[in-house]
Amino acid sequence: MRAAALVITMVSIAACGGGGHASSSAVPVSASNPSTLQVYPSVVSSGGVASLTLTAALDSSGRPAFYWQGSEVAPTIYVNPGDQIHLHYVNNLPYTCGLGLVSDTNLHFHGLTTSPQQPGDEVIATNAAPGSSYDYVVTIDPDQPPGLYWYHPHPHGLSNWEIDNGMAGALVVQGIASEIPSLAGLRERVIVLRDPPNDPSVAAAETASAFRRRARIAAFRSAQDEDGGGSGGGAPCQAETDATPTINGVPTATIGIEPGERQLWRVLNASGHRHFDLAIPGQQLQLVAQDGVPIGDYAGAPTSLTVNDVVIPPAGRAEFVVTGPDAPAPLISNCYNSGPIGDPDPQVVLGELVNDNGISSTAHVASTARRVQPMRYRVAPPPAAQHRYVHFQEDSSGNFYINGLSYSPSAPSMYTVQTGTTEEWTVENDTDEVHAFHTHQVHFIVEAVNGVQNPTPHWMDTFDLPPQSHAPQGAATPSTVTLLVDFRDSVIRGTFLFHCHITDHEDAGMMAKITAQ
Amino acid sequence: MAVALASCGPLDARERLHGTVLPPLPPPALRLVDDHRTPFALSDLRGTTVIVFFGYTHCTEECPEAMTRLAAMRRSLPARDRNRVRVLFVTVDPARDSRSALAAYTKKFDPTFIGLTGSRKALMTAYAEFNVRESADGNRLAHSSAIYVIDSRGHLRELFDPNAPVAGIVADVEALISNS
Numbered sequence A: 001m002r003a004a005a006l007v008i009t010m011v012s013i014a015a016c017g018g019g020g021h022a023s024s025s026a027v028p029v030s031a032s033n034p035s036t037l038q039v040y041p042s043v044v045s046s047g048g049v050a051s052l053t054l055t056a057a058l059d060s061s062g063r064p065a066f067y068w069q070g071s072e073v074a075p076t077i078y079v080n081p082g083d084q085i086h087l088h089y090v091n092n093l094p095y096t097c098g099l100g101l102v103s104d105t106n107l108h109f110h111g112l113t114t115s116p117q118q119p120g121d122e123v124i125a126t127n128a129a130p131g132s133s134y135d136y137v138v139t140i141d142p143d144q145p146p147g148l149y150w151y152h153p154h155p156h157g158l159s160n161w162e163i164d165n166g167m168a169g170a171l172v173v174q175g176i177a178s179e180i181p182s183l184a185g186l187r188e189r190v191i192v193l194r195d196p197p198n199d200p201s202v203a204a205a206e207t208a209s210a211f212r213r214r215a216r217i218a219a220f221r222s223a224q225d226e227d228g229g230g231s232g233g234g235a236p237c238q239a240e241t242d243a244t245p246t247i248n249g250v251p252t253a254t255i256g257i258e259p260g261e262r263q264l265w266r267v268l269n270a271s272g273h274r275h276f277d278l279a280i281p282g283q284q285l286q287l288v289a290q291d292g293v294p295i296g297d298y299a300g301a302p303t304s305l306t307v308n309d310v311v312i313p314p315a316g317r318a319e320f321v322v323t324g325p326d327a328p329a330p331l332i333s334n335c336y337n338s339g340p341i342g343d344p345d346p347q348v349v350l351g352e353l354v355n356d357n358g359i360s361s362t363a364h365v366a367s368t369a370r371r372v373q374p375m376r377y378r379v380a381p382p383p384a385a386q387h388r389y390v391h392f393q394e395d396s397s398g399n400f401y402i403n404g405l406s407y408s409p410s411a412p413s414m415y416t417v418q419t420g421t422t423e424e425w426t427v428e429n430d431t432d433e434v435h436a437f438h439t440h441q442v443h444f445i446v447e448a449v450n451g452v453q454n455p456t457p458h459w460m461d462t463f464d465l466p467p468q469s470h471a472p473q474g475a476a477t478p479s480t481v482t483l484l485v486d487f488r489d490s491v492i493r494g495t496f497l498f499h500c501h502i503t504d505h506e507d508a509g510m511m512a513k514i515t516a517q
Numbered sequence B: 001m002a003v004a005l006a007s008c009g010p011l012d013a014r015e016r017l018h019g020t021v022l023p024p025l026p027p028p029a030l031r032l033v034d035d036h037r038t039p040f041a042l043s044d045l046r047g048t049t050v051i052v053f054f055g056y057t058h059c060t061e062e063c064p065e066a067m068t069r070l071a072a073m074r075r076s077l078p079a080r081d082r083n084r085v086r087v088l089f090v091t092v093d094p095a096r097d098s099r100s101a102l103a104a105y106t107k108k109f110d111p112t113f114i115g116l117t118g119s120r121k122a123l124m125t126a127y128a129e130f131n132v133r134e135s136a137d138g139n140r141l142a143h144s145s146a147i148y149v150i151d152s153r154g155h156l157r158e159l160f161d162p163n164a165p166v167a168g169i170v171a172d173v174e175a176l177i178s179n180s
Helices: A159-164 A205-227 A503-507 B062-076 B079-084 B099-109 B120-129 B166-179
Strands: A042-044 A049-058 A064-067 A076-079 A084-091 A108-110 A133-139 A147-152 A169-173 A187-194 A253-256 A262-269 A276-279 A285-290 A305-307 A310-312 A317-323 A329-333 A348-354 A386-394 A400-402 A415-417 A421-429 A435-439 A444-449 A462-465 A479-487 A494-500 A511-516 B032-034 B049-055 B085-091 B114-117 B134-137 B140-143 B147-150 B156-160
Touching: A042 A049, A049 A076, A147 A159, A147 A262, A147 A317, A159 A205, A159 A503, A169 A187, A169 A262, A205 A503, A205 B156, A262 A276, A262 A310, A310 A317, A400 A494, A435 A479, A462 A479, A494 A503, B032 B120, B049 B062, B049 B166, B062 B085, B062 B099, B062 B147, B062 B166, B079 B085, B079 B166, B085 B099, B085 B120, B099 B114, B147 B166, B156 B166
Parallel strands: A042 A076, A049 A084, A076 A169, A187 A262, A253 A348, A386 A421, A415 A511, B049 B085, B085 B114
Antiparallel strands: A049 A064, A084 A133, A108 A147, A147 A169, A262 A317, A276 A310, A276 A329, A285 A305, A285 A317, A329 A348, A386 A400, A421 A479, A435 A462, A435 A494, A444 A479, A494 A511, B032 B114, B049 B147, B134 B140, B147 B156
């Protein structure tokens, strides 16, 4: 369902050169008739177990969707460290959906440091084929940091179709106020951002997306030929389709907050391709957690970071404190430059903060929490036991690779790691677009980007690899990101994945296995 | 070498077409063999609006649905336009889809429909040109099931799902013919 469009009184978007942030400025907008921000239904653990049945099926538009208790919705799952999730997952999708693959599905519990073995967070062999089901038992590590995680399908080749159309839900590990007492009692909002395709031909949308990418590559090459090398090509701030990002299911929403009130927003980017660069013009945000882990959980880091905007790559999460403005103010996503052949991420207005006099319904941050000591993430990580070089690559035919290999479910592990250790990975992006590096089961610290030390290291599980750069004569210099990857927890023993979380890249091969011993 | 992209004329506005509109791209080659053993290239049909569907003759789901709709589409066109559109059926099951099987299958829907096959290499090239994916599950094949619409200059213009309303395809084919 689409709410009435916002009336943009004046928007000025600057040229979007370079990588990452694209500079933009916007004058506040007014909403003509946006919906009130939807609050997702919740499944809260009881007696140490969060139990639910989730069904995958096509909706009335022919798009794959999650159904829970008869409604098309993905509930937010609330658990405590040490709990279990018992999830009965039913696949009611048709045998095929016109994509060249049987409509398989499964689930990944993104960001959790949990076992990658069945019946837990295993995505390589686990499959709920059409007409069948699978019973997941996922144990939340007693040491799992409190914050926002999520669950989504992970069938190789179909992740983009399933996630991009909306098969995803939020998962909150409770207890953040035990680490940041100032959050106790604040109203909190779970916000899920998506960018569902809006093509009139639902199944053909996947095919169309590949053609759009092909056209971007052709335009980039043509521009390179014309300017002798240069950066050329790319229109990151110009929409390619009619698709409209959504915030909790609608294009724009009013978000109730009293002037001066502090609220905790837990924001999940559940889109397959789109980056969000969130900002509330005129206000700074207090970032308290990223990818589920409180900022202060990294030894020596502050409790929070004060920022003007927050970039959330596909699959990323950000938890930040917002202060209610004195007058209605927009929530915007700035244009994000994902590189000359990357998906365009133009500026968009997602909502408007309005005074609700404290009455709109939403949860409050729980002040009761338990977390077992010592908290592993807070212990300074040991020096890296291993150093690896990882290359993210692609070709003009739409194939994607890591270290020259395109993912196959039957391929052996690319790396074998030892639990109890950390490793330093230098990840190189040899392409002309951003890739959202993600590791299952573990988090990492970003030590440096293109040789520049990260001034604010903290734990993450998804991070953008900037596109390579081009000299005027056309020579390309890959970008590099240096990571310290945390394999300390022995619960991760088994085989799991790392990949680009731009899901069509993942589906086309930009993924590999890690075996933790 | 710069890629020359043809301008696509007044139908560029995506709201005027009913399917998923594609960006301008160089024309695909589609070099295969037709059901009369004659070498085929998409350029042979320049000046004609072309519909392409990838499927297989044992298919019981999307293929008969799409082909039935495409036959209805052609019947719905004004008589003067019926020979200005060609429907191509490209096999994704070359092992079982002989030329005679393709001919019998396509003619069952409409005598002007053309079945196409080729060597494994030629077919893989065609699949790549059209971003077609296919995978086998026993004798059952899963395959991309988009209906591709190509204008008289050989450019891919839009995609439909196999269950798309016939009226929209008819309207767009008529528009492309009148624009050619």
